[in-house]
Amino acid sequence: MLSVQEAADILKVTPQQVRNLCREGKLRSERVGKSWIIDRGDLEEYCSSTSAGVAEDRLFYGLGIPKRTNKPIALSFFSGAMGMDIGLEQAGFQTLFASEIDNACRKTIVKNRPEIALVGDIRDFSPKSVREISGLSATDEIDLVVGGPPCQAFSTAGNRKGFEDERGNVFLSFIDMIIGLNPRYAVIENVRGLLSAPLKHRPHNQRGEGFPNLTVDELPGGALHEILNKLEAAGYALSFNLYNAANFGTPQQRERVVLICSRDGKRPPYLEPTNSEGGSFGLPKWKTFQEAVEGIGGNLECISFPEKRLKYYRLLKSGENWRNLPDELQREAMGKSYFSGGGKTGFLRRLHWDKPSPTLVTHPAMPATDLAHPEEDRPLSVQEYKRIQEFPDDWDIQGSILDKYKQIGNAVPVGLGLAIGKLIIKLLNGEKVQTFDGFSYSRYRNTSDKEWKMEFQATIKQFEKQKLLMPI
Structure with missing residues (x-):
């Protein structure tokens, strides 16, 4: 017979995870006093009986299949410390699934949301196995898939190698995962650099006379152009903007690109701001640092x-x-x-x-x-x-x-996650979304999908005019 700690050492999970498996009947065990004992044979049977491709991550990262409620469901990728997911929960979603490769983040997820199925690198999983891990059948509807792929490949502070960077490849894997899971809505969050990052990076010393002309993929914005093409080809309508989290109640000026994708073919509206700089549009003013830390003890x-x-x-x-x-x-x-x-x-x-x-x-x-x-x-x-x-x-x-x-x-600020969740809930319910014409969502210009597409086409024409672009 094995103690909880011995079983945890074998499975490479926490003792609490083993206790939950015992309590939920997923692992045959006996209660002795306030603890559990597990027969080694039952433990081996549990490992061998768990379906291929699902066993390792159930044991090493998560606690099994979560229990469904009647709330809209969300699957979370690149979950981090779950700032986005807390906001979605506050809006009315149930997160069934999370993925995260960072050890400290995984511990945070298990500590605070042990009921959520948790896996590591999404490239190790297919849409089918993600459904299995989440307790979903092939025909179960997924209301929302959300994620913020690693942003260093697109950050203006880095080398900006785009999808040639290993982290950029994970971004493309996430797009393929969205398409394979076919949710009603998908949300992609990233840094401002995504708006101008190339799909393929060509060093400046390999451009100009004596070198081939650039391709569309190598232009500024080529990465986002590819993302939009893939999602639109799969039937999704999209909108995006650069959002300052301060406009959604966060006591922080933090700007992030948020893409909202709708399977119904209708272009989604922008997020509804709850605050504004100086109280414009009749909204409350931005929250301050002093308001944020009031009463902290x-x-x-x-x-x-x-x-x-x-x-x-x-x-x-x-x-x-x-x-x-x-x-x-x-x-x-x-x-x-x-x-x-x-x-x-x-x-x-x-x-x-x-x-x-x-x-x-x-x-x-x-x-x-x-x-x-x-x-x-x-x-x-x-x-x-x-x-x-x-x-x-x-x-x-x-x-x-x-x-x-x-x-x-x-992390994604919880207030921004809440704004995203509220918008998707309204769209799921067919409710009217308020528009704010002329609202300054960020301090930058030409960051919405409509403006970006016009600017990207202008860039293509400029390079064509200068005979620096290969024929499309």
């Missing part, structure tokens, strides 16, 4: 700034940065960075009490992206990060303190 968990930076922070007030230092200290504080280009507003940056937070990053004490408390001489705490991203206070982020910052910093 307990022991705050945070890292520290090095003493050489604290020397300058002690001279700065709420909302200030290195430019507010005395002239003679600015060069000393910035060193070689003083002579670099750009605004450099992230250096020695204190948050403003009465404004939303800047975009949270995965580490609040990196020199160029400091996120310091408005008054205290420290970076933002994990608890403040959670408030800014709108995670419930009792949402248990697992891992080391740097793991926690990274998970929360990478």
Whole structure:
């Protein structure tokens, strides 16, 4: 006979996962006092009887098939710490399935939502096996598939290799997964760089005289062009925009592209804002950092700034940065960075009490992206990060303190997930969606699907005119 811990070691899962398998009758066992014992033969039978392709992930990542409710169902990919999924739940969805390869994120998911079926790399699964893991038949309707594939391949801060990057390939796998699962709606979230990233990257020293002309795939926006073509060919109508999360109640200026795909062939409307800068359109003003952290209690968990930076922070007030230092200290504080280009507003940056937070990053004490408390001489705490991203206070982020910052910093703000969920619920129910003509969804121009398509066609014509593009 095996103890719960011994069974967990064999299956490479947590003891709690084994207890849930025993409690739900998925693993034959006997209750002894407050614990369980498992016959080794029954454990081996459980492993061998689980259907091929599903067994490993049920055991290593999840807890089996989740129980269905009467709520609309969502399948979540690249789930992270589940910021998007919390928002969808608040809107009325039930998440049956999650996928995530990061160990700390998986622990967070299991800790907070042990009932959700959880797998790793989506490239290891087919649409059929995802349905099986989620407890869905081949004919069960899926209301929503949602995911934010890794964004580094499209980030303006990276090499921008697009789909030639390994992470870009995962993006294409996700598009194929959406098409294979055939949900009523699909939502894809990503960084602004997706709007201008190529499908294939050609180094600049391999362009021009002596080299072949560029293809459409190599143009700025070629990656998104390919995504749209694949989804539209599968029968989906699409809309997208660049959304500032502050317009949806998040106390943070964070801009993300959100694509909404509809299987019914009708172009989906844009998200409905709940807040606006300065209270325009009769909406409440953006939420501030002070509102976000009001009433925060307990022991705050945070890292520290090095003493050489604290020397300058002690001279700065709420909302200030290195430019507010005395002239003679600015060069000393910035060193070689003083002579670099750009605004450099992230250096020695204190948050403003009465404004939303800047975009949270995965580490609040990196020199160029400091996120310091408005008054205290420290970076933002994990608890403040959670408030800014709108995670419930009792949402248990697992891992080391740097793991926690990274998970929360990478998350979709809960308010943005809620706005997405509310829109899809309205579309599922055939309810009217309010439009806001002229609303500034972000600080950038020409970021909606209509404007982007016109701009992409103009780019094609420009390259054709200059005879730099291969015939289409």
